[in-house]
Amino acid sequence: MLTAIGLMSGTSLDGVDVALIETDGERVGSFGPSGYRPYSEAERAVLRQALAEAVQLSRRDIRPGSLAEAERVVTSAHAEAVEAFLTDHGIARDSIDIVGFHGQTVLHRPADRLTVQIGDGASLAGMIGLPVIHDLRAADVAAGGQGAPLVPVYHRALAQGLHRDGPIVVVNIGGVSNVTYIDGDIALIACDTGPGNALLDDFVLRATGQPFDADGALAAPGRVDDAWVARGLQNPFFAAAPPKSLDRNHFAALQPSDTTPADGAATLTAFTAATIASIAPLLPKPPRSWIITGGGARNPTMLRMLRERLPAASVESANDLGWSADAMEAQAFAFLAVRSLAGLPLSYPATTGVPEPMTGGVKADYLAS
Numbered sequence: 001m002l003t004a005i006g007l008m009s010g011t012s013l014d015g016v017d018v019a020l021i022e023t024d025g026e027r028v029g030s031f032g033p034s035g036y037r038p039y040s041e042a043e044r045a046v047l048r049q050a051l052a053e054a055v056q057l058s059r060r061d062i063r064p065g066s067l068a069e070a071e072r073v074v075t076s077a078h079a080e081a082v083e084a085f086l087t088d089h090g091i092a093r094d095s096i097d098i099v100g101f102h103g104q105t106v107l108h109r110p111a112d113r114l115t116v117q118i119g120d121g122a123s124l125a126g127m128i129g130l131p132v133i134h135d136l137r138a139a140d141v142a143a144g145g146q147g148a149p150l151v152p153v154y155h156r157a158l159a160q161g162l163h164r165d166g167p168i169v170v171v172n173i174g175g176v177s178n179v180t181y182i183d184g185d186i187a188l189i190a191c192d193t194g195p196g197n198a199l200l201d202d203f204v205l206r207a208t209g210q211p212f213d214a215d216g217a218l219a220a221p222g223r224v225d226d227a228w229v230a231r232g233l234q235n236p237f238f239a240a241a242p243p244k245s246l247d248r249n250h251f252a253a254l255q256p257s258d259t260t261p262a263d264g265a266a267t268l269t270a271f272t273a274a275t276i277a278s279i280a281p282l283l284p285k286p287p288r289s290w291i292i293t294g295g296g297a298r299n300p301t302m303l304r305m306l307r308e309r310l311p312a313a314s315v316e317s318a319n320d321l322g323w324s325a326d327a328m329e330a331q332a333f334a335f336l337a338v339r340s341l342a343g344l345p346l347s348y349p350a351t352t353g354v355p356e357p358m359t360g361g362v363k364a365d366y367l368a369s
């Protein structure tokens, strides 16, 4: 077993998640602590600007305009996150074998074989004095895959420990939502399903000045505009079979208008729930359990709306199973880093559409002087 730290800066642009696990890349030996380093308002503004400018990119290796500054922000925030994590938990640096570094996605356009994660792996390795695996999506996209989602291999490792009858679906509700379908030994199936919290966050920010709908309180008493949800569901993305993946801003133009804050939040929460539920008919068998992770697992209104749309199955938060809904993605990138070291596949034809099982990641060694 290796001791690995994973680092994730997700599409919500909220901050850096850090987690430690012990793993051989097949099983999880133990969960260690997890941590979080929020971006400051100023850092978030730089990242938002970088996301806006990244739309112009046609190569993944150049950093024009604000992207160079955003990359420095991302790299140094991650270095600070690791240093604080080691100090806070009294972890010796030399007990860490490897760090998995996702970086920040600023553009995801797999149809053009382009996915761009900013964050400098070699600089990070130098700053924290540890070897780093980064660029985990690049090989998959270069081979014609979607490059996302990558967490399914980790969801599978966790689900194997449940000893529960399948099919099980693990749903990550981050900025974008994605699902992993696990049914015993049959091949994993995975895809992005549509919006997670990003549309809702953007609406709530505009309507109330708050960054998100804390505990789903704004949406809870709101009235869902079912006709708006039904219109949104007609987007061809939802009928397409997996694998498929999304850029954070793919649905950004979809915003209810002429609505109150509560009704708009309720409608967007229902839209996320409906788009997740709409994957069920595209799966081989009806899932028995839906396990919810990511920030959306903290939103009781989201969970209620999912239960309403998935009446024949159980819908639980990952936290209720002893997993960590908040640390899951960071843990996954620790797991993926160890799989990368071992040359194990990170993705499969039915998770990203890559032609054959595919490893990935680039190693940046720390060379002590």
Ligand SMILES: Nc1ncnc2c1ncn2[C@@H]1O[C@H](COP(=O)(O)OP(=O)(O)OP(=O)(O)O)[C@@H](O)[C@H]1O
Pocket: 009, 010, 011, 012, 013, 014, 172, 173, 174, 175, 176, 177, 196, 197, 198, 201, 212, 213, 214, 215, 216, 293, 294, 295, 296, 298, 299, 329
């Ligand atoms: N207490 C809460 N109540 C409701 N929603 C919450 C709460 N805490 C977090 N969230 C939501 O979760 C979001 C963050 O989720 P998460 O950290 O899983 O996203 P991410 O990792 O950035 O995204 P992705 O998985 O798409 O990369 C916040 O933007 C917010 O919408």
Ligand SMILES: CC(=O)N[C@H]1[C@@H]2OC[C@@H](O2)[C@@H](O)[C@@H]1O[C@H](C)C(=O)O
Pocket: 010, 011, 105, 108, 115, 147, 148, 149, 150, 151, 152, 172, 174, 175, 176, 177, 178, 192, 245, 246, 329
């Ligand atoms: C390109 C990119 O960064 N995609 C993210 C995003 O956030 C959620 C969803 O869209 C998922 O496809 C992916 O992240 C997770 C960690 C993944 O690769 O599994």
